[in-house]
Amino acid sequence: MAKVIKGGTVVTASDIYEADILIEGEKVVSIAENIDVPDAEIIDAKGCYVFPGGVDPHTHLDMPFGGTTTADDFETGTRAAAFGGTTTIVDFCLTQKGKPLKEAVSTWHKKAAGNAIIDYSFHLMISEMNDNVLNELPAVVQEEGITSLKLFMAYKNVFQVDDGTLFQTLTKAKELGALVQVHAENGDVIDFLTKKALQEGNTSPYYHAVTRPPEAEAEATGRAIAMAALADAPIYVVHVSCAAAANKIKEARALGFKVWGETCPQYLVLDVTALEKPEFEGAKYVWSPPLREKCNQEELWAALRNGSLQTVGSDQCSFNFEGQKDLGKDDFTKIPNGGPLIEDRFSILYSEGVHKGKIGLNTFVNAVSTNAAKLFGLFPKKGTIAVGSDADIVVFDPKAERTLSAATHHMNVDYNPFEGMKVTGEPVTVLSRGEVIVQDKQFRGQKGRGHYLKRQLFQQY
Amino acid sequence: MAKVIKGGTVVTASDIYEADILIEGEKVVSIAENIDVPDAEIIDAKGCYVFPGGVDPHTHLDMPFGGTTTADDFETGTRAAAFGGTTTIVDFCLTQKGKPLKEAVSTWHKKAAGNAIIDYSFHLMISEMNDNVLNELPAVVQEEGITSLKLFMAYKNVFQVDDGTLFQTLTKAKELGALVQVHAENGDVIDFLTKKALQEGNTSPYYHAVTRPPEAEAEATGRAIAMAALADAPIYVVHVSCAAAANKIKEARALGFKVWGETCPQYLVLDVTALEKPEFEGAKYVWSPPLREKCNQEELWAALRNGSLQTVGSDQCSFNFEGQKDLGKDDFTKIPNGGPLIEDRFSILYSEGVHKGKIGLNTFVNAVSTNAAKLFGLFPKKGTIAVGSDADIVVFDPKAERTLSAATHHMNVDYNPFEGMKVTGEPVTVLSRGEVIVQDKQFRGQKGRGHYLKRQLFQQY
């Protein structure tokens, strides 16, 4: 049965206009004034914005980390995403040294298939470079459609790669048409500062931030960019947390380098003082990179506004406060890193950004959806509202007010880092490939309906 | 009668997709797969791009300059624009010191009304600041919808304003919601160098460039931005010709300043050596700012690509080689400044930019149409293809090849600065407010059909 979204204001990365949207099957087939199709299901959008569904380029679902596993898996995570207005995710597929890439990809397919509620794809982690990896990569990129490769410059002796591995990956990725992503923090510096802090008896969550200074992030960001420039390969920096790192991207872009950057809602809204909360509550705010001094926030908003940063990812990586975060009660290095953001990313960016006048509507759509779709080979299937695109659509009431809370969120985790924060604006109806999956705060989709997305090679628009 | 543009690839500032477009009256009313409306006129767009009509933010039609008047008036200029794919212009309304602004506006209305073939609006030149001007400005901005004010930092003792006038205009414009534009060259420096050149007997066209060095443009650009920053007012720099000036804008934007910049096709494609052409032919290439060293071109393209510059204007200001340019035969300062670009701006940017791989399709649409519409209060009526927008549309054959020439162009001027240049891509059908005004290389509009556009106040998207 056809559906018509009626009476809303359609907002894309560039346009804002009033129109109805006709959906047949999984696609948008018409955008017009006053669409009147017999028997169509009418979705009322009066007074609402009609946004492309969110594309979250950065999630970790069902992921093992430091002896435990994230609280959210593909089912609970993508259901929460849907409630929040996100209809596509790209999750990180971890690999293990010495094991075939296809084994890792296969593992990730198993985690997602039959569970995911919205469409999904994978980035592939590169943990080493050798003949086996080089031989396997073409198939991963071309056949699996995994066209982005992630490396860690931090987590010494765990995920961290050396510069040779990074440089070789950049060279190979360029050849294959893939985009390299980096977690940019200088792991060696952090390793030294961490050992020093523990030696000196500084074990509380706050020292997580102290031992990962913004300079270590800025340095690694600059280094990754320098190597990308030398390899003439494009590069994408995940979770930029501070002005110093954002500036490295800004300056490189101004020089014409092919660099893009992502920030996350926590860096735009929270600051390092949260780690000092008593009763070990600071552990709820342990992300890597860590929260920064408040003064960084305005610079990150400005970077979104002037295009120095292009995307806002959730870096979803949830661990329960009880039973998981408390592994690090006596040693901050044992606190699982990360937090639950997959659901609230969309609304926080609207409320703190658009509603408070920090960014415009087009910039919001770019940051929450379109730019990620373009960078990661999903456009125009995902990331826009246009004839022929998947009908992944969010009807969003810009006036609704509510309070974020673990009591009401849909993520499978026992706290919300934004507990008590009031936001303006709420997704009222969410469609994925033409199907209403959330409406009137009720879940109407079903487990496992999400499709795996083979992605196109990297291109610039 | 309704019209359907069938089978083309619609390109906007953000999207690229295949769809048909239904036009009723002056507006786009539907964008859909396979539109089939009985009795509609079908416009075939198979194999073509369907672009929003070009918005040219910088023209001088029927303008007096140094004792002569531009070769093109509103009729010939806008007809040529239409042939080239441009469906909206914003022309500069000159004012005179000591005379009421409304007199100037009225004069400009008389030049355009009954003559213009496409829609048009005016920027208002500010030549002085005093109580009369301050009193008149609110009506000009709010009632006439002239929401942009232009000042000259060059042309000493003619148009040039001092910094006090510029600063006061910025302050007032901010209060009124208008956008200030500047011609940024240091007129004092140019005045000194010009007198020196003439004293030394250097009278040929090439000395036009020698006496207007890029440093003088970069300095003035930086100064204008500094004053805009101090006034917290937005500013738009017209016709940026060189890397040094583009860098000032780039750096200011990176700092979060509200600065935008325009370049022109001549700076992207031609270089200073053209001024050395024998037989006084160099005079055909006398623009202010002048053509620059070739090395600047790549940096200007990069600035368009990374968003440091947002628009490409024509700076249309045509003078015949015989009878006008030759006023400066013995003294380069007497050569009327400017050239004919209103027609070829669109195609040159496509051919040299998109076709040659320097910019993407979305960037092209932004630069040739959307960004100007947004900055100058015409969006979304102009500058996009969306439901509800004016049906100003260009069906563009990206494979057509042709040669630019005065023999075939439609401008009323006896030379073409791009004579003999081959371009790929051509507008095959051009619609203005739903009316086909150019088709099969024939003009189908009529004189005077263009409307005056009252523009909205400045806003950011």
Place this chain on the structure above:
Amino acid sequence: MAKVIKGGTVVTASDIYEADILIEGEKVVSIAENIDVPDAEIIDAKGCYVFPGGVDPHTHLDMPFGGTTTADDFETGTRAAAFGGTTTIVDFCLTQKGKPLKEAVSTWHKKAAGNAIIDYSFHLMISEMNDNVLNELPAVVQEEGITSLKLFMAYKNVFQVDDGTLFQTLTKAKELGALVQVHAENGDVIDFLTKKALQEGNTSPYYHAVTRPPEAEAEATGRAIAMAALADAPIYVVHVSCAAAANKIKEARALGFKVWGETCPQYLVLDVTALEKPEFEGAKYVWSPPLREKCNQEELWAALRNGSLQTVGSDQCSFNFEGQKDLGKDDFTKIPNGGPLIEDRFSILYSEGVHKGKIGLNTFVNAVSTNAAKLFGLFPKKGTIAVGSDADIVVFDPKAERTLSAATHHMNVDYNPFEGMKVTGEPVTVLSRGEVIVQDKQFRGQKGRGHYLKRQLFQQY
């Protein structure tokens, strides 16, 4: 009779060593271990530093300003300078439009001759550029040895020159071998802000600072540098007050431009809050440029340390609080600008700089003496302690502590802006051309003993 300065630690711009200094007549003739000359007068320097006498590149003595005249003339001013450790000044010779330069120079000679206690020279103000000035300049530079020309970019309708005058002066100065100096503030912006403040009834001293924002100084600094670069002429920026302006110099120097900058003790030590002092006391702190936010101080110290700024001038320009500063009681624009610093410049820089660890001893000597001597054509006659140089020497007790105060200072003015400030270090014996002019806090020189110094053309070391 020969003199021997015994037992001190000689400090120059590069060296630090223990030695005795033998002076015969006006010159240093020997520097050696244990000089033992029969009948020589012994000046004990044990435990003291032996510095080159201070060279103050920026004074205004006996200068008319806004209907009044500075409180200190060449007698009182240079006596105070001597007490403070300064043995050479370069004073600003004001010119008047339409009057011959030689008349101005002659006037300044009359002010100084017979009065000055230490050696002196003049900078020449350029208030206009025309054939008369161009004709006179060679003689001024070559015969009078006035090898530096000062222009004002502020004080609209009074001293302010336009960019054409500045550019022409730079061009001419380069030809003649003179160094151009600029007071870099955008006078047009200040003029607008000043009128606005008065219109809004804001008449108190604090508004002097509000109406001269740092952006106006940074803009003018950048503009002056841009023009110097275009003219390929060296330039010297006087009284840099803020980080934004210092950064312009720093960046230009990094690009290899020939730019030098001076700051003053007030900008290093005082801040804008002083202008808010009650009872009109803020007027004592009215300098142009004004005092700035405290955060600028660290950046100015850093600029001295890393060589971005080279000199510290006093900008001596004293007016009595009663009878002069109070001309502006009801209108801050009528407060005579400037303050008394000629005496305390040397000690403040030592105490706040060297004693507090902000700069090293060599940097101190460079800033207080050597660099000014080099830049203004006085080296090595002045600005160092070396065989053959004038015996202008300060024996300085680095441990002496005292309190600055109008009650004890030797300037002819009724207040001291540093009243009550404790400083460490004091000149105990001061020699000028071999003559002891201050000793044991007593003046031993005589009025009129100072010589006029014809200066060499500009050169780089």
Place this chain on the structure above:
Amino acid sequence: MAKVIKGGTVVTASDIYEADILIEGEKVVSIAENIDVPDAEIIDAKGCYVFPGGVDPHTHLDMPFGGTTTADDFETGTRAAAFGGTTTIVDFCLTQKGKPLKEAVSTWHKKAAGNAIIDYSFHLMISEMNDNVLNELPAVVQEEGITSLKLFMAYKNVFQVDDGTLFQTLTKAKELGALVQVHAENGDVIDFLTKKALQEGNTSPYYHAVTRPPEAEAEATGRAIAMAALADAPIYVVHVSCAAAANKIKEARALGFKVWGETCPQYLVLDVTALEKPEFEGAKYVWSPPLREKCNQEELWAALRNGSLQTVGSDQCSFNFEGQKDLGKDDFTKIPNGGPLIEDRFSILYSEGVHKGKIGLNTFVNAVSTNAAKLFGLFPKKGTIAVGSDADIVVFDPKAERTLSAATHHMNVDYNPFEGMKVTGEPVTVLSRGEVIVQDKQFRGQKGRGHYLKRQLFQQY
């Protein structure tokens, strides 16, 4: 017997004046006009400059490298240095992983003692960081007076340290008062490019340069500075070869960071095309970093001029063309890196710098002597001509002309990279601690007379 250097022009880092110099024993005891001491040996300096002896902060004598040993040892190397005007060197003491530091120091003492002709000291290489090294370091710094520690960011799997080692060394060095030096090239990138070149059959000397791009040097330079800034420790970058790396230092200094940089004569004078010389002659020009594009030279001179770079070292590391360089005949990676510069550094810098007008005399003395002495704890014993300093003095004829050649040089190596280059200026008499060791092109010193110099802790002047 006392010595008097008569009639010369003394030049120090800040001063230039005519005077005689009296030397008693090893020290300068008097500088004066017309010194007349009975029985003193007169050294005629008429028409000559009298410079402080050169301080070469970067030599490798008697050093094993890749299975061979440098052609020059402490005897031949320091004799050649003396002929060239250099009277102090600081040589690099190599360490081996797992072996005590004191063993390395002892080895180096054995190489030098009894052989060196001029005074010498050692930098200590840090090849690893662990408890043994941490325990040994205080004694090395404080007792041995080795107050500078060198690390390599290149030479993967040989000398290269990771960032953790570098950061820990910076932290420890700061605590101990030592200065860290880095060879800044990204060894990982070079390793990848090198393997790739060899795989592709590119084995000629030119590929040494191709595989060590300037970006790899700039990146490592920026990274080292970032870590020094984070550790708040001073850092010194050896052999800066290109503008990109010099800019990193320049920018960091402008931000107030404690960074210093050294370049070498080869980078100022030669360029990368030398590596293309036929008959394997390119191997004579294999330095790391490699020679660069010619355009870098002007920027390096500018950096010396504006103080962004402070010193010029020789990086003396000589290997015979026959029997050593030819180890790499079939594989550029086997060419021993380095060349003979210890002798000609002083004269090349004078001739190409001062004589050709690129730097002034004071800047020359700073770069060739004073700055190194200050940075490495040898000042004012070394690095200046002042009462109490060691009488390390070069009487230099600025008009002598000669041609550099292996046929006439005193280094023990079979080629000279500057073969045939004409230089203006020559050391005519060289004194070390008051002893004439070179005169009339004859060696007058003796083997083993050089003293080991314990150096002071790092301080800023």
